[in-house]
Amino acid sequence: MTEIVAATATNNEKQSATADARLAAIVDSSFDAIISKDLTSIITSWNLAAERMFGYTAEEAVGQSILMLIPDHLKSEETEIISRVRGGHRVASYETTRRRKDGALISVSLTVSPIKNANGEIVGASKIARDISAAKESERRIRLLMREVNHRVKNQFAVILSMVRETSKRSSDPREFEELIRARIMALSRSHDLLVTSEWAGASLFDLIQEHLKPFGREEQILLSGPVLTLQSNAVQNLGMAFHELGTNSSKYGALGSEDGQVEITWTIGSSAQGSGTQDLGAKDLGAKDLGRSVGASGGRDFQLLWTETSTPRPDDKGDESARKGFGTVVLQRVAPQSLGGSAQLERSPGRLSWRLSAPLASIIVPQAGIEGDDGAALGFGI
Missing domain, CATH: 3.30.565.10 (Histidine kinase-like ATPase, C-terminal domain)
Known part of the structure; x- marks a missing residue:
């Protein structure tokens, strides 16, 4: 009976080790930074994506405070995060800013979940960070483009209204008026096409x-x-x-x-x-x-x-x-x-x-x- 129990325990250990290895492989191959920390905000694990994103190696990061990644004006976020984790709550994905080793600020999307030990006690937090700087830059460019398009459209309307007004003053024949306006709007369109192409x-x-x-x-x-x-x-x-x-x-x-x-x-x-x-x-x-x-x-x-x-x-x-x-x-x-x-x-x-x-x-x-x-x-x- 003792031998059966020992064999079962050995088998369970092997399965656990296999699961741990599989989980480690997933963490290391992730494109997102996966970081764990204890309840005092000290980093306890740091994957390869975190190295790429923030510029610190695992040796440099583990044992340091997570505050080294947070800009001064946002450090209060960490207090709120730890408070919610202690209460057993998951912090849903939210967008914020973090600092790289070289001092550059990057936009990130964070998700934070409590980590529990074998007794179900909360002992830390797991954080997943995704770099959304490119997406933010695209959004910024789209907003600029929309403002530019809005300005151009208003400007074109103003030009067309002026054309209509001035042409109508000088055209007594409706057919002539239509031909002139059509030709002038098409001319505007040709200029516009050149700008769109570039x-x-x-x-x-x-x-x-x-x-x-x-x-x-x-x-x-x-x-x-x-x-x-x-x-x-x-x-x-x-x-x-x-x-x-x-x-x-x-x-x-x-x-x-x-x-x-x-x-x-x-x-x-x-x-x-x-x-x-x-x-x-x-x-x-x-x-x-x-x-x-x-x-x-x-x-x-x-x-x-x-x-x-x-x-x-x-x-x-x-x-x-x-x-x-x-x-x-x-x-x-x-x-x-x-x-x-x-x-x-x-x-x-x-x-x-x-x-x-x-x-x-x-x-x-x-x-x-x-x-x-x-x-x-x-x-x-x-x-």
Whole structure:
């Protein structure tokens, strides 16, 4: 009988050892930090995930107070946790902040449960900590994005309402009004698509011009010259509106509506023509974005853009008189330049139209994006 009892005890010990080994393996392989401590908050066990999360090895952590992980302003949390554990209560998952060995703060989700001995007495606590810093950062970015989207939507509504109001003042025919509004909203959409493609990181000035002049065809009649710039979102919207109005006017009354017409768009930084190189929209795109050399950042300089178009004068060309009328003129002389903190001049004579924009470079390009210019060679940039 004694032998049977001894054998049973040995078997139970083996089973217990096996269970302990299995539990230890699970703890060590966990992606979550699993830490145990006694009722005085002294760490008694520390798994590999805790080492990765907090930067302390098991040798460094075991025997130390759990308070070394808690920022000063949150140390009262530990008193509350121990109080609840002593009462036999489990602390459900909650989010807080902890400190790594290097001093960095991380966001964690904690779950704390009482540890009992063989007699059922509470002797400590088991804590599971999950690093949720990445999730918190994603939430922060989503909140920022939603605020940005909210701002952009409100801004777009304001622009569209202004378009409707100003266009209605100058359109007596409902069909004409509908066509003009549709075209202008589609122009806004093209600018918006460029920004969405780049995740609101900006858009190339070349791409912006390409998108807004593409609907008018005649790409062989359009020449571009200037450094490669990445425009910030406000500049994309306002310059996009300006290019749409200039393109529309040109296709109806100017160079893009004439077989012999030509449009030249040039831009420079300050008074220097550094980095300019002719771009023919009728040739094959050779990737202008990837060409060029850095010519510095935006500090304290001006952006100068000139749209010039020439064509054989039409018999009904009214020169300066027609240049003062229409919503397009409002955009070119007031809306676009004022939104960019600059000024503009719109001049027209029979067979010729020019629009010159001057604005602080800081209101045009994405901060720290830099400027690229080519070596002066003719490069293709096709629509």
